[in-house]
Amino acid sequence: MHHHILNVVEYSRVLSEVLSRVKPTDEEQKRILSVAERVVSAIRRRGGRFVDVVVAGSAARGTNLRGSSDVDVFLLYPRDVPREEMEREALEIGKSVSERYELRYAEHPYVTAFVDGVEVDVVPAYSIQPGEPIISATDRTPLHQRYVSQRLAEEQKDEVRLLKAFLKGIGVYGAEIRTEGFSGYLCELLIIHYGSFLGVLRAASRWRPPVFIDLEGRAAARFEDPLVVVDPVDPRRNVAAPVSLNSLAVFVAAAGEFLESPSLRFFFPDDAPLNPQHLKDIMLQRKTTYLFVLSSYPPGVSPDIVWGEIKRFSKYIRRRMEEYGYEVMNSAAWTDEKEHVALLVELAGGHTAFVVKRRGPPVFDRENSRRFLERHRDAFFGPYVEGGRWYVDVPRAVPSPEVAVYRTVVEAVQNRSVGRHVAGELSKGFEVVRGRAILPFYVRNRSFARWFSSFVVRRPPWLKR
Known part of the structure; x- marks a missing residue:
């Protein structure tokens, strides 16, 4: 690997260009930190049962990227303050920081206040020393702050x-x-x-x-x-x-x-969606069948929960389609985290055979052979002997891929094989869309278009031709 020496000039040219684009400007950085200072001094003036106020997050450590202006302000409480009381006080304090705020939920409920275009999270945590047992997950963050700023x-x-x-x-x-x-x-x-x-x-x-x-x-x-x-x-x-x-x-x-x-x-991949005509050509070239399940995003549920549910559900759909006898090339899930949820499965080949081959017992097993022949007396194709066994070709139980996907979704909602938030939306309604019929949705929804384009192209944009 001799390329390290070879490219020193090349590396530094690329990296300084990248920094000039991703490093916050001095004024952006000043604005974020002055907002943080103002919030902290307002909180200290107000007072409460907390013993310390710590500014954490990447902006405070000087490792933030341009345009990601978020600041975490931690209110540290002694261990003897009950959790409910700590949460209640921290919410009140958080709301007092700005007229504009949102309530959010992680390990504790907390307030995100909007101050001069900066998002400030006001989060309660217990004050602990390194190595002491953690009471709640947020307790670590102030320690992370201390560790990183020292090292x-x-x-x-x-x-x-x-x-x-x-x-x-x-x-x-x-x-x-x-x-x-x-x-x-x-x-x-x-x-x-x-x-x-x-x-x-x-x-x-x-x-x-x-x-x-x-x-x-x-x-x-x-x-x-x-x-x-x-x-x-x-x-x-x-x-x-x-x-x-x-x-x-x-x-x-x-x-x-x-x-x-x-x-x-x-660093800056070209992730523009394919134009619809080009997308159509690629879909035709692949000669596979794309099936989409479109539904609504469950309102008020955090993206982490929804992504978890749809990623698991996507694996479930894949498994069920394979059980129906389809060859699944790919399956995936997407949501814009606001309105839409989409599940996608790509099947090899446009159409699968109308019949599937069922294996029977060895001819020499008289008892089971008799039963097999009895059961398939009226078979359309067979029974026949192949390699010492009985076989029969039976019509496929589910003729079309759309029907198979549709049944899979309905069944999953009924037997709770899909997470409850997504199931709730699916039970209100969903649509199964095949192949190019997805184009109107693709054209309307840029975030979906970007995702589906990269799914269809498969090749990561950083990989050199």
Whole structure:
């Protein structure tokens, strides 16, 4: 691997261009931090049972990307304050920060206040020391803040930004169920461990799962995940637990490719949807059958829950279609997290045979043979002997793929094989759409168009021709 020396100039040209696009401007950064300071001093003036107010999040650590202006303000409470009381007070304080706010729910209910175009999350947590047992998941975040600000050098902050932008460009940035990728905190730990963006890429290009990284050498549990990065503030936790094998593989592949030929396309992929005519041509070329189930997004339910339900349901549909005798090439799920939910299954070949072959007992097993022949006395094709066994060709129970998908959905809603929020919407109504009939929806819905285009094209935009 001699390319590292060869491309030094090339690397720095690409990386400085990337930074000029993804690093927040000085004024953006100043605005975010001054909003954070104003909010903190307002909260301190107001007072309460909290013992400290801590600003956390990537903006506070100087590792945020341009345009992602969110700040987390943590109210730290002593352990003896009951949870209900802590949550109630934190909500009141959160609402007092700004006229414009939303209530959101994670481990605790919390308020997102909108102040001068900055989203400020006001979150309650218990004040704990590193190594003490965690009471609620949010308790770790202030400790993460402390750890990263102590360990991350000033010149490494931009390295974190490069890593985030790279992961975002290849589609694996974010720990939500939608992405199953790398969190911002994980990016920071990787830079602390390997020193720089290129350092992380060089290491990653040679990873083979299971990959195990323990910055402080204090792992206190056994982990089964493909990538393990032990949380330095909580040695029982794997920060990389959300990273799926697939996301890990995409990162490893892209890291190797980038080192071979650095380019902006890794960071800023061209993800414009195909024009409808071109999409139609590709669908015809593939000679497969695309089937879509379209339904509504369950109002007020968090995207993480909905993505979890539709990803599991997509696997269920695939399994059922295979049981019906179809060859499934691909299955997938999509939602815009607002109005629509779509499930997709792609079947090999336009039409499957009208009959399926059923295997019977060996001819030499007289008892079972007699039963088999009795049962298939009126068979349309057969019974016949092949390789010492009886066979019969019987008409397929479900003739068309649409009917099979339709039945699968109805049945899943009835026997609760689909998560309850999505099931609720499906029971109100859904539509099964075949092949090119999806085009009107495709044209109306840009987010769907982008997703379906990349699904049809299959090839990641960073992969060089």
